[in-house]
Amino acid sequence: MNDIVTPSVSVTPEARQLPWRSHRARQIRAVMRLELRKSFLGRRSYGKIALALSPVIIALIRLFHPNLAADQIEEATGFFSILFQVYALRLALVLTCLAIFGDMIRREVLDRTLHYYFLAPIRREVLVVAKYLTGVLVSVPLFGVSTLAAFTVAYLPHEGVQAFLFNGPGLGHLGSYLLVTVLACIGYGSVFLLFGSFFRSPAIPALAVMGWESIHFLLPPLLKKFSVIHYLQSLCPVPMSEGPFAILSDAPSPWLSIPGLLLLSGAFVAISAWRIRGMEVSYEEE
Amino acid sequence: MSAVISDRQIVYENVSKFYGEVLGVNRVTLSVPPGITGLVGPNGSGKTTLMNLTAGLLHPTRGSISVLGATPEHPEEMFRLVGYATQYDAFPPGLTGFQFIESFLRVHGYGRVEAEELAWKAIERVNLVDAAGRKVAGYSKGMRQRIKLAQAIAHRPSVLILDEPLNGLDPMARAEVIALFRELAAGGLHVLVSSHILHEVDLISDQVVLIHGGYVVAEGDIGGVRDEMEEQHPAQVLIRCDQPSLLASRVFLHDHVVEARVHDDGKGLLVRTRDADQFYLLLNQVVVDTGLVVETVMPTDADVNAVYEYLIGANGGK
Numbered sequence: 153m154n155d156i157v158t159p160s161v162s163v164t165p166e167a168r169q170l171p172w173r174s175h176r177a178r179q180i181r182a183v184m185r186l187e188l189r190k191s192f193l194g195r196r197s198y199g200k201i202a203l204a205l206s207p208v209i210i211a212l213i214r215l216f217h218p219n220l221a222a223d224q225i226e227e228a229t230g231f232f233s234i235l236f237q238v239y240a241l242r243l244a245l246v247l248t249c250l251a252i253f254g255d256m257i258r259r260e261v262l263d264r265t266l267h268y269y270f271l272a273p274i275r276r277e278v279l280v281v282a283k284y285l286t287g288v289l290v291s292v293p294l295f296g297v298s299t300l301a302a303f304t305v306a307y308l309p310h311e312g313v314q315a316f317l318f319n320g321p322g323l324g325h326l327g328s329y330l331l332v333t334v335l336a337c338i339g340y341g342s343v344f345l346l347f348g349s350f351f352r353s354p355a356i357p358a359l360a361v362m363g364w365e366s367i368h369f370l371l372p373p374l375l376k377k378f379s380v381i382h383y384l385q386s387l388c389p390v391p392m393s394e395g396p397f398a399i400l401s402d403a404p405s406p407w408l409s410i411p412g413l414l415l416l417s418g419a420f421v422a423i424s425a426w427r428i429r430g431m432e433v434s435y436e437e438e
Numbered sequence: 439m440s441a442v443i444s445d446r447q448i449v450y451e452n453v454s455k456f457y458g459e460v461l462g463v464n465r466v467t468l469s470v471p472p473g474i475t476g477l478v479g480p481n482g483s484g485k486t487t488l489m490n491l492t493a494g495l496l497h498p499t500r501g502s503i504s505v506l507g508a509t510p511e512h513p514e515e516m517f518r519l520v521g522y523a524t525q526y527d528a529f530p531p532g533l534t535g536f537q538f539i540e541s542f543l544r545v546h547g548y549g550r551v552e553a554e555e556l557a558w559k560a561i562e563r564v565n566l567v568d569a570a571g572r573k574v575a576g577y578s579k580g581m582r583q584r585i586k587l588a589q590a591i592a593h594r595p596s597v598l599i600l601d602e603p604l605n606g607l608d609p610m611a612r613a614e615v616i617a618l619f620r621e622l623a624a625g626g627l628h629v630l631v632s633s634h635i636l637h638e639v640d641l642i643s644d645q646v647v648l649i650h651g652g653y654v655v656a657e658g659d660i661g662g663v664r665d666e667m668e669e670q671h672p673a674q675v676l677i678r679c680d681q682p683s684l685l686a687s688r689v690f691l692h693d694h695v696v697e698a699r700v701h702d703d704g705k706g707l708l709v710r711t712r713d714a715d716q717f718y719l720l721l722n723q724v725v726v727d728t729g730l731v732v733e734t735v736m737p738t739d740a741d742v743n744a745v746y747e748y749l750i751g752a753n754g755g756k
Contacts, residue, residue, distance in 0.1 A: 175547050182544035189541070190530045264528035267495055268589075272545045273517035433495040434457075435526065 179274045183282035184289065191259070192290050203248045204294045207240040211305035225310045229325070232306040233390035236329055240302065241384060245295055245336050246362055252291050253344035254354035256283040257428065267433045277425040284345050284421050291337040299333045300326070321389065328389040335387070339380045339413050342420035349424040349431075369394035373401035383409040445507035447471055448492060448597060448628055453501035455487055461652040462487035466501070468647065468657060470630060474623045476643030477632040478746060484652040485632040486525060489599050492630065493522040505597055506628075518546070521590035525601040527582060529574045535585045536561065536570040539592050546593050560592035561585075565614060579606035587615065597628040604638055616642050640742040650750045664740050665714070671748045672696045672710040673740065675717060678733040682707035688724045689717070708738070 191197070214220065214231060221227050257280075260266035269279055303326055307313050316322040343361060347354035368379040376382045376399075385392070386403035387410075404412075448470040455462035463484040477485045490496040491503055494510025494517075503509070508516040529538060539560055543553035561570045564584040569577065574585060583606050590598060600619075604612050619642055623629045633639045639646060640660065648656040648663070656663045664673065679685060685707050686698040694713035701708060711717040714737070724730055738744075 178549075179545055179547050182541070182547075186530070186541040186545065189537070190532050194532045196531070263531065264526045265530050267522075267524055267526065268530065268542055269545065270495060271493060271517055271520070271522050272542055273514045273547070274545055275513055430497075432497055433490065 176275075176278050179278055180282040180285065183269070183274070183279060184286045187256075187283060187286040188290070191255075192286075200248050200251050200290075201294065203244055203251070204291075204298045205301070206244050207235055207298055207302040208305060210235060210239065211302045215305065215309055220309060222309050223311050225307070225312050225316050228307045228310050229390055232303060232329075233388065233392050235302060235306065236299070236332075237385060237388055237392050240295075240299065241332070241336055242362070242365060242381065244298075245291075245333070246340055246358070246365070248294070249287075249291055249337060249340040250344045250355065250358045253284070253287045253341040254348040254358060256287060256345060256348055257424075258348045258352075258354060261435065264435045270431075270433055276429045276431070280345070280349075280425040280428050281421065284341065284424075287341050287345065288337060291341060292334050295333045295337055296330055299329050303329060325389040328387060332384050332387050335410065335413050336380070336384055338417050339384070342417035342424075343380070346420045346424045346427075349427040370399060372399060376401050377404075380413070383413050448506070448630070449504050450488075450492075451502050453488075453491060453498045453503055455484075455491055455496060456499045462496075463491070463649070463652045463654075466654050468654060470628060470647075471645070472623070472626050472628050473644035474619055474629045474631060474642050476639035476646040476742065477630060477649065478634075478636065478639050478646055478742060479649035480750065481634065483649045485649055486601055487652075488649065489522070489524075489601050489630065489632060493520055493599055495522075495524075518593065519596045520599065521593065521595035521597070522599040523583075523586040523590040523601065523603055525605075527579070529582070529585075531575070533574055534571050535566060535574055535577070535581075535588075538574055538585060539589050542589060543592055548593075556592050556594070560588040563591065563618060564588040565611075580608055580611050583607055584611065584615070587618075591622070595627070597630070598622060599630045601632050602634070603631060604633060604635065612638075636743045636746055637741075643742070646742055646745075648746060648749055655749045656745065660742050660745060661740065663745050667745065667748055668712050668714065671739070672712045673714040673717075674738040675709045675711065675714065676701070676706055676734075676736045676738050677709065677721065678706045678736075680705075680731040680733075681728070684728060685721075685724060685730060688728070689720060692716070692720060705733075714740075 192200075211232075257266070260269070270276070307316065307322070310316075313322075317326075344354060344358060347357045351357055365379055365381045368376055368381050371379065383404055387406055448468075450466045450468040450470075453466040454464045461484075466488065477488065479485050487496065491498055492505065494513070497510075505516060506519050508519055510516055530541075533541065536557055540553050540557040543556055544550070546553075548556065558567075558570075561567055564587050566581060566584050566588060569581055574582065577585065583603060587600070587603060590600070603619075604615060607615060616638070619629050619631065623644065631639070631642065643660070645659045646657070646663065647654055656666075658666075677685060682700045682705065686700060689695045689707075689709060690698050694716050695709060695711050697708075697710040699708045700706070709717065718735075721732075721735065725732060739748075
């Protein structure tokens with residue numbers, strides 16, 4: 153057989169000419185495009201959209217409350233801070249991020265389609281990063297719009313909205329809430345991507361995380377530091393009372409919170425990538 | 439093995455795969471040259487495990503595999519060389535046949551124009567142009583098999599791995615797909631095909647690998663494998679001729695002929711011999727010496743089916 157001509161390696165001239173960074177950027181864009189097409193543009197996305205927009209629905213329902221004091225804009229500020237910090241951040245965003253990021257690897261295993269990616273000439277680390285970026289690309293606008301819409305609806309019926317927004321702290325509040333939303337998507341997204349890479353059912357560890365986050369106000373200051381909500385809450389413009397049993401601690405500075413959260417997210421994505429790099433495709437065990 | 443040869447072959451060196459305590463494959467040492475190689479064995483024998491190991495979907499517990507010199511540790515190199523149509527009948531949701539192929543070509547790193555061009559070429563090769571715009575979810579089993587094949591060949595790999603690729607295809611489509619395999623193999627590709635339909639493997643394979651219970655029990659071209667078994671399983675040859683009794687009396691004098699039995703209809707002789715080459719020379723001599731009129735000479739157990747039956751058993755060794 154030695155006389156048989158060696159088959160040529162079928163790398164296209166175009167692919168060969170691209171510097172590796174451009175080539176990987178192109179592959180990341182291709183994975184993101186494919187992920188958006190198959191996971192976020194069909195029926196599978198309806199539940200996530202509904203959950204993400206649920207804070208807007210709650211804000212709308214409040215409009216019909218008989219005791220709504222339209223002349224007291226502070227009421228809207230208090231309502232929105234509770235809506236955002238208790239419901240949107242701790243429940244709606246966490247569950248939606250779980251559905252988006254926790255499913256990115258797990259769903260492929262259940263659908264028996266992960267091998268298509270694993271058989272492509274793309275480094276698995278690049279694949280994980282591309283999937284994570286897709287999740288961020290989906291969740292950030294989704295919750296950005298949700299936060300913006302809920303904020304608008306919460307303040308809409310009140311007198312003096314214009315002054316609150318443009319001559320008062322209104323726009324600053326909105327900016328802070330949007331920043332927290334972005335950071336929450338990045339942070340929780342990386343956590344749930346990690347769970348989806350390690351666990352058959354990422355929902356179980358995710359529930360544990362939700363439990364941990366919900367009792368964070370009871371935790372001693374040292375343990376609070378291991379809670380995502382601790383950093384996010386400190387960036388919220390309106391502090392929220394956590395009740396008589398809350399253990400108080402110093403809020404971390406934004407200069408620590410933001411880079412800390414980003415670094416931690418990067419570490420979680422890196423661990424997911426390491427995990428996927430060594431992963432075998434054996435759907436029969438599932 | 440020299441680097442030059444290993445760069446032209448799929449090389450398995452003492453490869454074992456265990457799933458916990460369950461054996462997948464054990465101590466596989468093989469070199470697969472270009473051409474069509476049929477991977478044959480009963481269900482659960484380790485065919486799919488060996489294919490998944492080859493494509494890097496599984497990692498060997500022991501040993502190593504290189505595909506034309508590339509390994510799965512370097513996916514950017516390896517998966518340009520390899521196309522794999524797995525047995526999994528599953529597709530990314532919501533995509534049309536064309537989108538399915540084009541999307542993964544983009545993941546390979548091809549630009550839009552090039553990816554679309556390659557996708558259409560692959561779709562044309564499997565004769566699915568009319569269905570390319572329809573969702574894969576609505577395809578028949580045969581169409582799904584063909585679109586998988588198109589996806590595996592779209593990036594023009596040098597090694598094509600196909601797990602039961604003929605399943606679900608109607609006779610016309612089978613003939614087309616087999617012709618495509620031959621065309622690809624003639625172009626210098628390594629085509630590794632698993633099938634449990636032995637006559638199809640026999641029809642398309644240049645060489646076979648018989649696997650049973652996780653062990654490779656035979657490998658090589660069918661003739662070579664059959665020759666090696668002649669001592670234990672003498673070759674059977676049926677000769678249709680006008681004087682079978684005369685032929686029987688002449689051939690039976692030779693040591694390598696184990697049995698010579700006149701056919702029930704009196705117009706043929708079934709010979710079992712431990713040296714088929716010697717027997718054919720002998721037959722020529724008898725024809726020259728006696729003027730015997732021979733109608734046909736047909737080996738009856740030189741195909742993969744017989745080899746499989748001798749080595750593994752008619753019921754897959756069960």
